[in-house]
Amino acid sequence: MSTPEPAAEPTQTYEQAREELADVVRKLEAGGLTLEESLGLWERGEQLAEICQHWLDRARERLAATSADA
Template identity: 55%
Template sequence: MVTMTEQAPLAELSFEQARDELQQVIVRLEQGSPSLEESLGLWERGEALARHCEEWLVGAKRRLDAARASTDAPAAEDS
């Protein structure tokens, strides 16, 4: 399990890596942490991971929308 000091920077994480780490954070929070400080650190990391995943999903949606628009454009011109 990754400790708080071994965490990779968010920018280096793929969507899948961030999602998996977020799942680990949730499990650790549900089990209860030994200290309030650790719980707060886990919560903050979880929030950052959730934002990172959201950014990945928004970016993927933009790419899909752009791909759909580019494939729809020639069909509209043919009409």
Template identity: 60%
Template structure:
């Protein structure tokens, strides 16, 4: 039998800033940068393929919250890397 885990009622006048959260803060930027340092050296195709894999894993829903957050952060870095590749390619094509 499922246990009732309702949250206490919240005063509607309270703002979102008044609500305390117990979620751990995400990893600091330096740790994220260090963990994803290899992305800068990746080809567009390698970064895109890994990003596709990450999206599939996240959509599958079988990854825990902490792992999902790490995958999401890596995906953001990979997506930005791919966008930079495409922007540079477009700039080369439109130069003149």
């Protein structure tokens, strides 16, 4: 089952999502969580990764458009 697509324009910036994702990874790596807590963090990490990918894709599109105009 895949996670839903993020909104057209996420409310978090790339930097905010990346920092929260790093925090999620740190918590998962530290361990000591219940299965439910781990799954919840994993799912949030997937959402954050999609937000980061959204911003990276937009940046790639802007660069391609700029290169095409040059």
